Amino acid sequence: MAQPETVLELKGITKRFGEVVANEDISFALKKGEIHALLGENGAGKSTLMNIVFGLYQPTEGSIWVNGQEVLMDTPNRAIDLGIGMVHQHFKLVQPFTVTENIILGMEPKSGLRTDLKSASSKIRQLSEQYGLNVDPSAKIENISVGMQQRVEILKTLYRGADIVILDEPTAVLTPQEITELLAIMKRLASEGKSIIIITHKLKEIMEVADTCTIIRRGRVIDSVVVKDSSPRELAEKMVGREVRFKTDKSAADPKQPILSVKDLKVRGDNGQMAVDGLSFQVRAGEIVGVAGVDGNGQAELIEALTGMRRVEEGEIDLDGVNVVNKTPRVVGQSGMSHIPQDRHKHGLVLDFTVPENAILQTYYKPELTKGGLMDHNAAVSLAEKYVKSFDIRIPGLDVPVRAMSGGNQQKLIIAREIDRRPKVLIAAQPTRGLDVGAIEFVHKELIAERNNGKGVLLVSFELEEIMNVADRIIVLFNGQIVGETYPDQTNDQELGLMMAGRRQGGDSN
Amino acid sequence: MNNLKRLLRQESVWIPIISIVIGIVIGAIVMLIGGYDPLLAYSSLVQKIFGSVYDVGETLRQIVPLILAGLAVAIAFRGGMFNIGVEGQIVMGSLGALMVGNMIDLPPIIHGIVAIIVGALFGGIWGALVAIFKVKRGLNEVISCIMLNWIALYISHITIKAFMAEAGTSRSQMIHDSASIQIQWLSDLFNGARIHWGFFIVIFILIGYYYYMNRTKWGYELRAVGYNKHAAEYAGMNVSSIAIRTFFISGAIGGLIGTFEVLGVFKYMAIAANTSGTGFDGIAVALLGMNSALGVFLSSTLFGALYYGAQGMSFGADVPPEVIKMVISIIIFFAAAPGAIRMFIKMFKRKSKREEG
Structure with missing residues (x-):
């Protein structure tokens, strides 16, 4: 069989923003029917590069070739x-519109003066079947899951005749099951002759689905490797530029007295249902409790109930002898609770504030x-300088809005601030979401250091790997209740997975 | 020098400037199409503003309420809210000042001070109502503001007719002389232009606004709530009370507009069919001034001068003063839709790049 043809080639792409070099002399080739991963840390220049390919930015130097022809992508x-389609990390869909309406938006097929929804809809149905996307063209976006919305975005690119599909961090918003489905879809697309670029920093997905992986670090191509001849360790080291440890080093826990006691806690969700339904657990000083x-x-x-941001219906929360049920976030914080929130953009930071302004938020x-x-x-500035120095936060300058910082550095700023409050209990909700390997390692180290300082740490995470690596004790939450409690060295992914699906502990073997 | 260069490179500086230029140019084009002489029109506009000391004084008098209206809208904007109820707050401020000025007897100076405080309080309470409805009952502030504007107007009608009606006219009785805040000797110096203590108070309020916003804890809280309500809540701020506080201050500034007009300029309150419109102009001022103290000062100076100078334009070049309203609208349009200007600049840059290469 002949070598597959190259459908997209970048030659010597350099992109500068003022004095900042985002991409430097990047060359890259995508073959027909290939899944090509673009791996790099946050801020390495992956997204800039793809925005150049998609015509959103103009390269300062270099050329783009599509199907052997040089093109001006303006x-x-x-x-x-x-024939290039891009699925952005944040979907660009109109919520009250149907799938069909969203897909044809901007290029509506006309029959006379009316929009020809029928023919569009049948074409979409046909595409959906061809690539196994299983999308219902008449469903409204607001009624379908995030994973399904992403497939609508993919379908949109196919409908517009894309042969090259760029996926920007596609799995960041998906549940594990949806990720499996997406990877299967990607393979199906490739087997039908589409070429795919996937931007990611998740090694597991690359190993599973990609044919080739190009690693970018600080705006430069470090290497292009054939995935099946490589290993996650090799990829990770090329990405961060040094050795990485996947297993977090930590000594055995030395738990002391209980410092956070929750008893029969009941909290309603936004829809009025009991979202937390009679929870009781304890966190002891010098212990990391993982909530899986x-x-x-x-x-x-x-988390919102513990930190005073949501009303408690019933039950007790005892923080080192102080009852903090239905106290304001300020009072709860002053009583010794720090909180690394799950959504750092919504809660953790004021993105338009500068670094000092965010450093003093609490x-x-x-x-x-x-x-x-x-x-x-001046006091705010010196506090910010202290955080920047001791947590190695990389920023363009103190006086820029934190919006301009990468996710990892934003998270470091939050962690610095929350740890500096010298809490008794630290609540860390999804503290490594969207971070790259290097930053994850850093966050885990800090959590363990807090534990070693005698703090109680409550780690809430949807990533089993994180819970298994970092927690000293694990409780499993299902439907607002605890279905099991175990220790990382006494369990495995399978057992935890079953409990997360609602099976109570000790239901089978063991 | 470097600082100046950096400042000029900022979007918040050149977008208003370009908007103003576009507004003036389009105004000139429209005048040309209408068969008027734009150069003569603009020069008579400028002449009207600087024509005599009286005109300069009256231009300043025009600017004072615009500064206040701009600040009242701007402070709410910074807190993430829209105060479109400055109109009603002006009316309530006027009414408060008028009641003190007309119905109470106090020694001079003290009388004026008490009237100013009561006027500001009336406006502030009227503003705070909006925020209370919003945080307690979830009522959108735009709706309550507009309704409260009319309620304020009719309350003023009823009150004036019941207690302070001037027989045979559609206005209230005059305030007592002891409550006047006009500065007679300065007015004389400006050939009778109505200059009052409000001029100086406004300067204090401008400086105070800057300090409040950028240097105090309350300003920090206000900005945090305005940028990201959720993060403010997470940080333990009381978002509801911050909203009420912000709207109180906004309303008090609005109330001062009416207070100064009653105590320093007109000395009575008219029973008008509609509100003055100054509060709505404040939205334009705040937009063009990008909610900063300096920006509000500059944009209200521009609008005040244009408004006042427009009279000279119709007199000197026979151009209807409505043209100036159009110019102002165009300026606001481009200032509020900076995307349009960015697009122009991008096209311009690309073109010059192509010519280079």
Whole structure:
């Protein structure tokens, strides 16, 4: 069989923003029917590169070749005409519209003055069947799951004739099951002759699905490897530029007295149902308790109730002898609770504030920062400088909005701030979501250091690997109740997976 | 020098400037199409503003309420809310000041001070109502603001007719002389232009606004709520009370507009069929001034001068003063839709790049 043809080639692409070099002399070739992973840390320049391919940015130097022809990619429409489709990390769908309406938006087929929904709908159905996407063209976006919405985005690119599909961090928003389905879809697309670029920093997915992997670090191509001849360790080391440890080093826990006691806690969710339904557990000083479970089983409500952001219906929360049920977030914080929130953009940071302004978010009213209502700007700046230095936060400057920082550095800033409050209990909700290998390692180390300092740590995570690696004790949440309690060295993924699906502990063998 | 260069490179600086230029140019084009002489029109506009000391004084008088209206809208904007109820707060401020000025006897100076405080309080309470409805009952502030504007107007009608009606006219009785805040000797110096203590109070309020917003704990909280309500809540701020506090201040500033107009300019309150419109102009001022103290000062100066100068335009070049309203609308349009300007700039840049290469 002949070598498959190259459908997309980048030659010597350099992109500068002012003095910042985002991409430097990047060359890259995508073959027909190939799944090509683009691996790199946050801020390595993957997204910039793909935005250049999709016509959103113009390269400072270098050329783009599609099917052997040099092209000027000046607008996304040009890219679409050339058969390139992009699925962005944040979907661009109109919620009250149907799947069909969303897909044809901007290029509605006309019959006379009317939009010809019928023919569009049947074409979409046919595409959906051809690639095994299983999308119902008449469903409304607001009624379908996130994973299904993503398939609509993929379908949209196919409908517009894409032969090259770019997926930007496609699995970040998906549940484990949806990820499996997406990977299967990607393989199906490739086998039908489509070429796929997947931007990601998740090694597991690359190993599972990609044919080739190009690793980018600090704007440069480090290497292009054939995935089946490589290993996750090799990829990770090329990505971060040094050795990485997948297993987090930690000494055995030395738990002391209980410091957070929750008893018969009941909390309602947004829909009025009991989302946390009679929870009782304890966190002891010097211990990391991992809360495992599939998203939506009461984790968010539990954390909000613990931190004073949601009303408790019934039950007790005892924080080192202080009852903090239905106290305001300020009072709960002052009683010794720190909180690394699940959604750092929604809760953890004010994105339009600068680094110092975010550094003082929890403590701005304290006498060291405010006297007689007047804020001490210098004190805020030196606090921010302290965080930046001791947590190695990389920023363009103190006075830029944190919006301009990468996810990993934003998270470091939050962790620095929350740990600096010297809490008795630290609640960490999905603390490594969207972070790359290097940053994950850092976050885990910090959590363990807090534990070693005698703090109680409650780690809520949807990633089993994280729970198994970091927690000293694991409780499993299902439907707002605890279905099992175990220790990382006494269980395995299978057993935890079954409990997360609702099977009570000790239901079978063991 | 470097600082100046950096400042000029910022979007928040050149977008308003470009908007103003576009507004003036389109105004000139429309005048040309209408058969008027735009150069003569604009020069008579400028002449009207600087024509005499009286005109300069009256231009300033026009600017004062615009600054206040701009600040009232801006502070709410910074808190993530829309105060489209400055109109009603002006009416309530006027009414408060009028009642003190007309119905109470106090010694001079003290009388004025008490009237100013009561006027500001009336406006502030009227503003706070909006936020209370919003946080307690979830009522959208735009709806309550607009309804409260009319309620304020009719409350003022009833109150004036019941207690302070001037027989045979559709206005209230005059305030007592002891409550006047006009500065006679300065007015004389400006050939009778109505100059009052409000001019100086406004300068304090401008500086105070800057400090409140950027240097105090309360301003920090306000900005945090405005940028990200959820993060403010997470940080333990009381979002509801911050909203009420913000709307109280906004309303008090609005109330001062009416207070100054009653105590320093007109000395009475008219029973008008409609509100003055100054509060709505404040939205434009805040938009163009990007909610900053300096920006509000500059944009209200521009609008005040344009409004006042428009009279000279119709007199000197026979151009209807409505043209100036159109110019202002165009400026606001481009300032509020900076995307349009960015597009122009991008096209311009690309073109010059192509010519280079």
